[in-house]
Amino acid sequence: MWRKLYSLSSNLSSNLALSLGSNHFELFGLSPKFNIELATLESNFRKIQSESHPDRFVSASSAEKLQSMQLATHANEAYQILKNPANRAKYLLELQGIEAISETNTAMPLDFLMQQMEWRESLEDAKAAKDINALENLLREMQQEAKLLQSEIAVLIDQKQDYTSATDATRKLIFINKVVVDINKAIEQLEANL
Numbered sequence: 036m037w038r039k040l041y042s043l044s045s046n047l048s049s050n051l052a053l054s055l056g057s058n059h060f061e062l063f064g065l066s067p068k069f070n071i072e073l074a075t076l077e078s079n080f081r082k083i084q085s086e087s088h089p090d091r092f093v094s095a096s097s098a099e100k101l102q103s104m105q106l107a108t109h110a111n112e113a114y115q116i117l118k119n120p121a122n123r124a125k126y127l128l129e130l131q132g133i134e135a136i137s138e139t140n141t142a143m144p145l146d147f148l149m150q151q152m153e154w155r156e157s158l159e160d161a162k163a164a165k166d167i168n169a170l171e172n173l174l175r176e177m178q179q180e181a182k183l184l185q186s187e188i189a190v191l192i193d194q195k196q197d198y199t200s201a202t203d204a205t206r207k208l209i210f211i212n213k214v215v216v217d218i219n220k221a222i223e224q225l226e227a228n229l
Contacts, residue, residue: 058130059113069124069185069192076117083110120185121212124192124205131198135205147207154214162221170225174218177211184208 060067063079087103087110095103116122125135143151154177161169184204191201 059117059126062110062113063117065117067127067130069120069127069189071117071123073118076114080110080114083107119212120181120188121205121208124188124201124208127192128198128202128205133198133202135202136209143206143210144203151210151214158214158218158221162225165225165228167222167225170218170222174215174222177215177218181208181211181215184211 058067060071062083063076065071065076065079084107087106089100089103092100092103116126128135154173157169157173160166161173184207188201188204188208191197191204
């Protein structure tokens with residue numbers, strides 16, 4: 036039993052040192068690129084969560100319990116970032132020293148700004164009319180636009196290493212994600228009032 040506990044403790048210490056000193060991709064054994072294998076991300080996340088679960092450290096020292104909690108917390112934060120395409124793109128840009136969204140970096144092409152206004156107006160009109168079908172149609176349109184941007188970001192980051200263009204595409208994707216969240220909230224509110 037002591038060997039097993041020591042082995043868990045040694046693994047945890049080495050995993051914690053690796054995780055706190057590495058980027059999110061390294062933590063999960065992935066290459067730092069936009070197109071990742073989500074099944075591998077999920078599997079490696081579950082493995083880390085299992086290895087650092089508090090039940091495995093019931094009789095461990097306070098320091099080991101703290102380490103397991105730190106590793107689990109770090110893994111959860113990293114997983115949440117990497118599983119979301121917009122957050123993953125933003126993180127990849129941060130690894131290159133680029134902030135996709137910042138107070139000094141908010142420029143968007145005029146045509147996209149006009150499109151944003153149209154989407155927001157459509158959202159508000161559908162909410163005011165309590166038109167779930169219109170909201171669902173807008174949601175599908177936004178999801179399709181997000182897929183196109185994700186494909187573009189994959190090429191820009193993974194193949195071309197064109198981080199300037201990837202930053203612009205990432206900003207667009209982040210905005211679209213915000214609109215998708217707002218649409219889903221509006222649909223939920225309307226359905227709750229039926």
